Amino acid sequence: MNVLGELALWTALPVALWGAVLAFVAGARQRGDLQLSAERSIYAVFFLTVLASLGIIDAFLNDRFEYLYVASYSNRSLDTFYKVAGLWSGQRGSLLFWLLFLMLFSSIAVWSNRRQNREFMPYVVGVLASIASFFLIILLFADVNPYAKLGFTPADGQGLNPQLQNYWMTIHPPTLYLGFTAFTIPFAFAIAALLSGRLDSRWIALTRRWTLLSWFFLANGIVFGMRWAYEELGWGGWWFWDPVENASLLPWLSATALLHSIQIQENRGMLKVWNMSLVILTFLLTIFATFLTRSGLIESVHSFAQELRIAYIFLGFMSAIIGVGVVLILWRLPKLRSENQIESFLSREAAFLFNNLMLLAVLFAVWWGTMLPLFSEGFGGEKITVGPPFFNAVNIPFGLVLLALTGIGPVIAWRRASKQNLKKNFTLPVAVGVAVLAALWLAGARHGAALATFGIAAFVMTVIVVEFFKGTRARVRIEQERWPFAFLHLVARNRRRWGGYIVHAGVVIMFAGFAGNAFKAEIRQTLDPGETAEMPSPLGHSYTLTYEGLSTTLAGAAPVRNVRWQVEALLRVEKEGRPAGTLTTARRALIAQEDMPTTEVAMRSSFLEDLYVILSDVPDLRGALANDPNAQTVTFTFMVNPLVGWIWYGGMIIALGGLIGLWPDGVATRARTPVRAPARAGGPVLAGAD
Amino acid sequence: MTVIAGAVLLVAAVVFFLLHPILSGRHASLHRERDEPTEAESRRRVTLLALRDVEYDYATGKLGEEDYQALKRELAAEALVALTDAEGESSASRQDVPWLEREIVRLRGGLAAGTTCAACGSANEPGSRFCAYCGIPLDTPGSGSAPDGSAPRPEPA
């Protein structure tokens, strides 16, 4: 199987190149037979990539340590789940994994367009096959082949970093990769539109769907990463403005901007150059993200070792993308003229445009802060870095404005909104926002940015709730439906709008979760068995934690299969005097990785806060493992993280809204062939049908 | 041995799969399919959706009366243009011009009566709850209630 997989990988390259060349020739010479062959090459490369991936997974499952990659990221005692996930645990495999998803989406794109958008397809296939060829060339010639052999067979592998042996860390890369690779499709269609000159509104709908899909996966992937960091890195934090984190945020920001600005193009035929540029920028940023992670040019706890060869190849690719994009857009500039202008500053178009500007501002700031070490060293001789203080200082103002916009957008009409109507519609939400702010202030909360966030969040939630209410009520009146049905039909008939509002609600809740961090409390205490610590929560109540003692496990009797040793501290929890369960936090090392111990934190999550406990120090580890009664004193760090759960709830709501927006329309998008020539009259339909 | 056989089979299969269209002369289409929307038809659909949005914004109090009527007129005009473009593309015969004019008049009436289906564009009998051509439920007289519940003024003909 492994040999077959490796052969499949080598076969894929000529096939991809064949497809790329043939597709462009087919487009230039209008040869349908060449096009069919080119489309088949996409399916073939997908099939071959699947074989290659299966070969790697097989190698992991069968402990084939003669492969450098398998030996680096697996060992005999590794859980099967993580062996399968070995496909994406490291640099080499993850490149193959990227290619796998790329080909999956390419195949879906080709298949779903076998009877539509035919004028685009030669160029689409050409672009997709070219990108596939690029990744195959890297895999095969840049010293990152997952099938590279060691030349000898070690007795056992190195195993997987224990911090990566976590559920969230396993699904985080695939989800992100789904997001990154999905965006290749809208990029291919954009290039196809530019090449073919067909720059009308038809490619917008397609672009929007794929962009939403990519955006959906990126959003989820980023949230999974945050959850992993919170659970596994053990500092109570979820985002560190680490270069690799930032790299995944950048395409998400520009995709969000695109999702909004594309509606302006759809409605008013404006911003054509802007949207084209955003599509190319977003794709560029997906490549940039993988470039940053792999080249090691910016140091990060995530990044793979510094690999200059790959760095140059990716830089070349990115330059080519920019070059091609700029040339094509300039060439087609006449066809990209706006059909209309913005009529009023008080319009949804203006609000969306402002939203775009804010998102791009954040994008630029994050990008600049991330690249600063490289630029400062390159141009100034001395390396300077910036960290969370910089990113927070710059992004918080823009974040607040963006948050406010999510509440303003829904209330403003397209084209032009009436000032009086706006004032009328804003009265209640603003009142609620101010009330919440005042209430929190009176309760003693004093953090400026956090209070602003809560106030704006309340404002936005009011807007959204009122929108749902008004829309449902309108349906109840007109359709005489009952409220629950009216609500469901309301959302179902216009998934884009209502899915969008649900996403906004999720974002708002998430931001409130972020703001809760401003009120975090932390205490560090050394305890003997039987001693108690008092952990007050910013919300007024208090936790009492009693340290019961340590339980130790040595290899063999452990519940987690590959644990070598573990020291686990048990704490009994009381909340305001009433029993509230127990918590365990441990320090442990896995078999074959005794030099990389990890700390497993304890969490007691409730709706409004997390009680988070870290076993910070076991001064006499040896003694503790030997159950020495004098070695039982340990140090804990106790934390209360207010509202942190709202980050995850918000994430789920964002996912739900995204799914609603992604759900395919029941109504056909094709014009119906008329039975006779009836009057084709279009009637305005209320609050509903798409 | 089986590995080599498998490898040869694999490569052969792939090569055959790729070359078959060229050898057998099978073609993939490179032209717009008949039932795909044209540019004008897409534009029509977008304009109708925009009309829908305007109705909704008015019903939920985001648009004042004047703006609502003005926007509705503008969009109806745009819809007409897009419609006639679409019609012009599909039938193309010069002799149809009077027929087109009749259709335009009918369209204006349809806009007011709200018996036209937003999904497929067909006209229906007044009082229909469902579109006879595509089955999608029609929303009632397309001019929605104003926030204070009063019926809007009829479309000027």
Add this chain to the structure above:
Amino acid sequence: MPKNGRFLVGLVGVALVVSYLIWTGVSETMVYYLTPMELVTKVTADPTFHDVGVKVGGRVVPGSYEKRATGHSFVVHDVEDESVTFRVEYAGDLPDTFTDSPAMVVDAVVEGRFREDAVFEATTVLTKCGSRYEATPEGLAAG
């Protein structure tokens, strides 16, 4: 085109605000990222540098760890020139990946200030096991 003109003004305005925020953000929060060699050189040339917050990336010297009353202590050396070393003191909890075992190659990034007594007072310590992310054939052959 007055409307487009206003849009352009808005665009320029936002660009100015971004630039301003980035400029002040960087100048107020930036930290030099030096190698131990560069740090020592800079401090010898300019003694006021002892008061500047810096970030230093070096490698942990095996066997140098000491548990002190003030917290943890270990020595880092410059990756290029192993003779350039200094001691680090850190009062917080060391990350899980920290070790001074001779079997591991541990890179440490410490942020803080370099005291006059040539001890680095760290406010943050980040470690990364250089050899863990990609096995070396030598490492694997050694078992």
